[in-house]
Amino acid sequence: MTPLIESRALTIHRPGxxxxVLAQVDFRIRPAEIVTVVGPNGSGKSSLIRALLGHMPLASGAVTRRQGLRIGYVPQRVQLDTAIPMTVRRFLSLPVRVSDVQAEDALVRTGVPGLGARQLTQLSGGQFQRVLLARALLADPHLLVLDEPTQGLDQPGIVAFYQLIEEVRRQTGAAVLMVSHDLLVVMRSSDRVVCLNGHVCCEGTPQHVSTAPEYRALFGAGAEGTLALYQHRHDHDHDLTPHVHGPGCGHDHADRAQG
Known part of the structure; x- marks a missing residue:
């Protein structure tokens, strides 16, 4: 299948x-695929997302997006001005107005029906993340991009959110690209995992990445067990050929890849 987004030799420099920040990154995501990007702090995960979305200039390389591609985006952080009241319903109509039926349907789909009249500042962390996801789904996306979507959630909330992502993919057929540090549960819904540390260290199925020396050099010898905690099963096919890229990704390299 033709990738929804693909990068070739993507390289990003620090401003000025x-x-x-990232060097020679080849990446792709195909329709209905769930891909998770993992890596230590400063490894370039969020920079990759911004570059793929066209929000960050490339030093070299290229990014190709399928013509007509619709993307729903859940950012890592949303700053709310608590002095300005805003209901969930109004938030869902920014920047494009939607009907009450569309708004409520999106809230139902993400497991938070009836929240339209609530103030955003009154929501729990888990409710707010689901509202963000509902807003992303209003675009009827071919691709959902989630940048650290479970920050601030407790462990049950994290598990529940990833279960929701699986259900959304099943219902909509949208591909999902996630950036995450939640190693205990991040693999439960992933078809493919990409491990970054300034470049692509290794990629492939969760089972392959969990045993890769490059992955264990980044996250420690006990990391293999965390990736094996959950098993993902699906009834569709992807090209899941494992790959290992370039030199190892030990902690010395992580220190050089901050930012």
Missing amino acids: TTEP
Whole structure:
């Protein structure tokens, strides 16, 4: 299948320097695929997302997006001005107005029906993340992009959110690209995992990545067990050929890849 988004030799420099944040990254995501990007702090995960979405200039390389691609985006952080009241219903109509029926349907789909009249500042962390997801789904996306979507949630909330993502993919057929640090549960719904640390260290099925020396160098010898905690089963096919890229990704390299 033709990828929804693909990068070739993507390289990003820190602003005003020639120091790479990411170097020579080849990446793709195909229809209905769930891909999770993992890596330590400063490894370039969020920079990759911004570059794929066209929000960050490339030093070299190229990004190709399928013509007519619709993307729903759940950002890592949303700053709310508590002095300005805003209901969930109004938030869902920004920037494009939607009907009451459309808004409620999106809230039902993400497991928070009836919240339209609530103030955003009154929501729990889990409710707010589901509202963000509902807003992303209003675009009827081919691809959902989620940047650290479970920050601030407790462990049961994290598990519930990833279960929701699986259900959304099943219902809509949308591909899902996630950035996450939640190693205990991140693999339960992933078809493919990409491990970053300034470049692609390794990629493939969760089972392959969990045993890769490059992955264990980043996250420790006990990391293999965390990836094996959940098993993902699906009834569709993807090209899941495992790959290992370039030199190892030990902690010395992580120190050089901050930012």
